[in-house]
Amino acid sequence: MNLAGWQIGIPAPAPEPPSQRVVSAQLRLRQLPQPAAAPAPPRPVQRPAAKPKPRPTPKPVAPALSAPAISAATPLETAAYADQMEGMEVPGSSIEPAIVLAPDQLPAAQAGPDADSDVESAAERAAGGALQQAIDPPPPALLKYEVQSSKDGKAVYGSGKIAWHTDGNAYTVNGEASVLFFNVLEFRSEGAIDRFGVAPLLYTEKRLRKPATNTHFRREPQMLSFSASTLTYPRQGGEQDRASISWQLAALGRGDSSRFAPGAQIEVMVAGVRDAETWRIRVIGLEQIKIPAGDMQAWHLVRQPRAASFDQTIDIWLAPQQQWYPVRLRYTDHNGDYLDMAASVIEPGAPSSISLQEQ
Numbered sequence: 001m002n003l004a005g006w007q008i009g010i011p012a013p014a015p016e017p018p019s020q021r022v023v024s025a026q027l028r029l030r031q032l033p034q035p036a037a038a039p040a041p042p043r044p045v046q047r048p049a050a051k052p053k054p055r056p057t058p059k060p061v062a063p064a065l066s067a068p069a070i071s072a073a074t075p076l077e078t079a080a081y082a083d084q085m086e087g088m089e090v091p092g093s094s095i096e097p098a099i100v101l102a103p104d105q106l107p108a109a110q111a112g113p114d115a116d117s118d119v120e121s122a123a124e125r126a127a128g129g130a131l132q133q134a135i136d137p138p139p140p141a142l143l144k145y146e147v148q149s150s151k152d153g154k155a156v157y158g159s160g161k162i163a164w165h166t167d168g169n170a171y172t173v174n175g176e177a178s179v180l181f182f183n184v185l186e187f188r189s190e191g192a193i194d195r196f197g198v199a200p201l202l203y204t205e206k207r208l209r210k211p212a213t214n215t216h217f218r219r220e221p222q223m224l225s226f227s228a229s230t231l232t233y234p235r236q237g238g239e240q241d242r243a244s245i246s247w248q249l250a251a252l253g254r255g256d257s258s259r260f261a262p263g264a265q266i267e268v269m270v271a272g273v274r275d276a277e278t279w280r281i282r283v284i285g286l287e288q289i290k291i292p293a294g295d296m297q298a299w300h301l302v303r304q305p306r307a308a309s310f311d312q313t314i315d316i317w318l319a320p321q322q323q324w325y326p327v328r329l330r331y332t333d334h335n336g337d338y339l340d341m342a343a344s345v346i347e348p349g350a351p352s353s354i355s356l357q358e359q
Contacts, residue, residue, distance in 0.1 A: 134255035135197040137247065138323045140165040141348050145329075145341035146292050149179045152337070156180055160341045162326070164247060169193055173243045177339060184208045184339065189243035191217065196238040198248040203241035205273050213273040215241055229274040239269045239276065246316055249281070249301065250324035257320065260299050262286075279303050281316075289317060291328055292344035296321055298328065310334045322346055 145160035158179035165172050173189040184207065191201040203215040214227040222235040233239075240248050245268065252259050252266070259266070262285040270279045284300040298317035305311035310333075317328035327343040 135193075135195075135251050136254035137166050137168075137171065137193055137198060137251040138164065138254060138325055139348060141323070141325060141346060143325060143327070143343050144345040144347075145177070146344045147177050147179060148338075148340040148342075149177075149184065150336070150338050158184075160185075164325075166193060171198060171244075171247070173247060175243060177341060182208055186212075187243045189241050191244070194237075197251045198240065198244045199237075200239070200241045200244045200271075203243060203271065205242065215271050215273060217241075217271070224271050224276055226271075226274055231275050233269075233271070233276045236269075239271060241271050245270055245279070246318075246326040246329065249316065250318055250326065253299065253318055253320065253324045260286075266301075277306075287317070289328065291342040293322075293327060293342075293346055296327065305334075323348075 141164055143162045143164070145162070147158040147160045149156050149158065156179045158177065160175070160177035162173065162175040170192050171190065173187075175185075175187050176183055177185040186206040188204045189200050189202070192199045200215075200217045201219075202217070204212055205215075206212040216225045216227075217235060217239060218225060219235075224233040224235055224239065225231075248268065249266070260283050262283060264283040266281045266283070268279050268281065269276055281301050281303050284302055286297055287300045289296060289298050296319050298319040301316045301318070303314040303316075305313060312334075313332040315328075315330040315332075316326055318324045319327045325343070325346060327346070329341045330338060331340075332338040
């Protein structure tokens with residue numbers, strides 16, 4: 001068909017040139033289809049090229065892979081800030097690194113071959129009905145603290161106070177921590193002393209530049225609720241808030257000191273300002289500490305947050321020689337910022353109507 005077409009379009013003066021026409025026609029026919037066919041292949045090639053574009057879908061996996069790296073770096077950051085803190089001293093104070101006591105230096109009731117059984121029983125007795133036994137809250141007192149704080153790597157100093165009062169039936173805890181001229185933390189916990197020990201009814205917390213929040217431990221109905229969130233939890237007994245937990249641990253130690261053995265773990269449901277969770281509090285050991293209030297032995301307990309959590313690590317030191325009062329508290333954020341409170345004055349018998357601002 002093409003060949004006939006070319007014959008029709010070319011003049012024919014004599015019969016001899018047809019062979020030339022055929023050759024020229026064949027050459028042209030082969031050349032022309034090739035250029036026409038050449039641009040065609042690129043079109044199908046470009047269409048598949050669009051398919052790889054959706055393949056960036058694996059890239060969103062990268063954040064998930066980076067999360068463990070962040071959580072893994074957190075302990076290193078915390079340790080770095082801890083080392084920095086231990087090397088700093090407030091002028092006129094004597095806060096020094098704690099010295100872990102050897103097993104043979106522990107009180108006889110807290111060391112021995114039954115340590116492993118104590119570790120197991122501590123978690124068991126700290127949960128459920130065991131909390132209904134051997135509870136002895138500390139007597140009223142006002143504790144004044146020297147405060148060291150780090151924010152974005154800058155260390156600042158201040159003061160704090162915690163007033164604990166109980167008459168055996170009810171209790172109140174009022175606390176504050178100030179850095180420079182600012183109150184960075186204010187809190188209050190109030191409730192009853194029941195068969196579980198310290199039993200909060202209301203917890204109020206106020207942080208710098210943030211509004212105050214309330215956490216309610218309701219009896220009718222039996223549940224926990226929050227002013228800062230819509231979450232609720234069933235109230236079964238033994239729950240604590242962030243202020244009462246130290247005093248509940250002190251009540252456990254005073255009631256039965258064998259609960260505290262190196263490596264023991266105590267589980268307690270603790271409510272914050274937005275939610276509640278089970279805290280696994282690990283007993284590190286009995287340490288010799290030097291704080292502004294003096295040299296003393298204190299049980300070091302640590303609450304570690306969940307993996308990949310941005311919650312705080314909380315260290316608590318309870319001094320048996322000082323009625324098991326929390327003589328040192330340390331709150332460490334996931335980014336390494338911390339607030340460290342070391343007791344400088346312990347005043348027994350604080351009145352129930354104590355005003356922190358007046359002290």
